[in-house]
Amino acid sequence: MLKGHRLRIGRYSKPGLCYVVTTRTARSRSIFENLYVGRIVVRALMHDLQDRTETLAFVVMPDHVHWLFRLLDDASLSDVVRRFKGLSARRVNDKLNRQGSVWQRGYFDHCVRGDRALVKHARYIVGNPVRSGLVARIEDYPLWDACWL
Numbered sequence: 001m002l003k004g005h006r007l008r009i010g011r012y013s014k015p016g017l018c019y020v021v022t023t024r025t026a027r028s029r030s031i032f033e034n035l036y037v038g039r040i041v042v043r044a045l046m047h048d049l050q051d052r053t054e055t056l057a058f059v060v061m062p063d064h065v066h067w068l069f070r071l072l073d074d075a076s077l078s079d080v081v082r083r084f085k086g087l088s089a090r091r092v093n094d095k096l097n098r099q100g101s102v103w104q105r106g107y108f109d110h111c112v113r114g115d116r117a118l119v120k121h122a123r124y125i126v127g128n129p130v131r132s133g134l135v136a137r138i139e140d141y142p143l144w145d146a147c148w149l
């Protein structure tokens with residue numbers, strides 16, 4: 001398993017650029033199989049961080065999240081992800097009446113350049129539930145969105 005500090009090597013953050021971030025739940029638990037808990041994560045992605053990001057596409061899988069967004073203003077990638085994880089973890093723990101880690105330490109990120117690459121990444125992200133066998137059609141999965149649709 002990669003250590004969190006190793007994921008930061010070469011990390012670059014610049015407002016105006018687009019990033020794909022993938023983060024897993026602690027111990028890869030399937031916390032987001034519960035629709036209401038998954039919607040907490042959607043709210044954090046779509047509404048709570050709209051002052052720092054423009055969400056382009058996302059999918060909340062049972063044990064991880066893929067998120068494609070553009071950094072706005074003076075936001076930094078690490079601050080956005082830290083804020084997302086903190087807000088969503090507090091709300092998930094409140095909803096489930098529990099304590100402890102919701103997310104694994106660290107995350108994977110990729111800077112996306114070019115419109116064709118954006119669409120390619122968005123298709124990959126929203127296709128996850130179909131590829132993993134959770135649903136036969138993406139329309140049958142409730143925890144995703146893309147600005148192109």
